[in-house]
Every structure is written in structure tokens, then in C-alpha cells.
Amino acid sequence: MTTSVIAIDRKEYTRLLSRTLPARIANDTEYERLLAETERLMDKEEELSPAESTLLDLLVTLIEQYEEQRYPIAQASPHEMLQHLMEARELTHKDVWPMFGSKGVASEVLNGKRAISKTQAKKLAEFFHVSPALFI
Numbered sequence: 001m002t003t004s005v006i007a008i009d010r011k012e013y014t015r016l017l018s019r020t021l022p023a024r025i026a027n028d029t030e031y032e033r034l035l036a037e038t039e040r041l042m043d044k045e046e047e048l049s050p051a052e053s054t055l056l057d058l059l060v061t062l063i064e065q066y067e068e069q070r071y072p073i074a075q076a077s078p079h080e081m082l083q084h085l086m087e088a089r090e091l092t093h094k095d096v097w098p099m100f101g102s103k104g105v106a107s108e109v110l111n112g113k114r115a116i117s118k119t120q121a122k123k124l125a126e127f128f129h130v131s132p133a134l135f136i
Helices: 010-020 028-047 050-068 076-088 091-098 103-109 118-128
Strands: none
Touching: 010 028, 010 050, 028 091, 028 118, 076 091, 076 103, 076 118, 091 118
């Protein structure tokens, strides 16, 4: 049986770790710092090296753990989460439809007739500065 393992450049990964200093998040300052680093890496999308991808996975895990502990929320559907975030920021359909590609798709999502895709979840997460997991 053959398994595929992505080789990580240890030197690059060590450099990334020493620059980022990821650790269990203890406060909002650390949360914001690691969130900014995560967003920087996400902006690179498909250009990530294996070391950067590994670091991104680690940061997302740390952020999700902190969010679950610090900001516990009842299980809400992706649609309900989107509605809540829009209401909290006093946004309308016009404010979010560009993330869905068309007014029609946005309308179907906002009315609960269509699920949010992974691509849309990433765009919404960037827009609202939250984890994409909220929309999946």
C-alpha cells in the first residue's frame, strides 16, 4: 500500500513558525493577530507552499478552538448565520450579492432555497471576518 505524503520544507516551516509564533490563543489580541495572519495566507490561495498550507491548517485549528470557547453559539444553519451577520451589520441583499456572483443566486441563498457553496463560504468569511466553517 502506497500513501502520498506532501514534503514540507522544514527550513521554510521553521521560519514561518518563528515569525508567526502560533500557540493556544489566550486573549482577543492574540486572536486578532493570528486571524490577520490566516487572512494573509488565505489571500494567497493556490499559491501556498506546503509549509504555508500546513501553517494555515494549524492557525485555523487554533482560531476555531478559541472561537468555540470564547464565542459559543447555538448550532445555527449557514443560512441563519448569514442572516444574523447581515442584521448585526445592518446589511441588505445589495451588500452581499456580489459574493454570490449574481442577484438571483444571492436571493435563493438568502431565502434558504439554495445552500452556500464552499467558494461562497470563503468569500463570506473574508467579508465578515469569521471562519468559513460558519457557512458550511
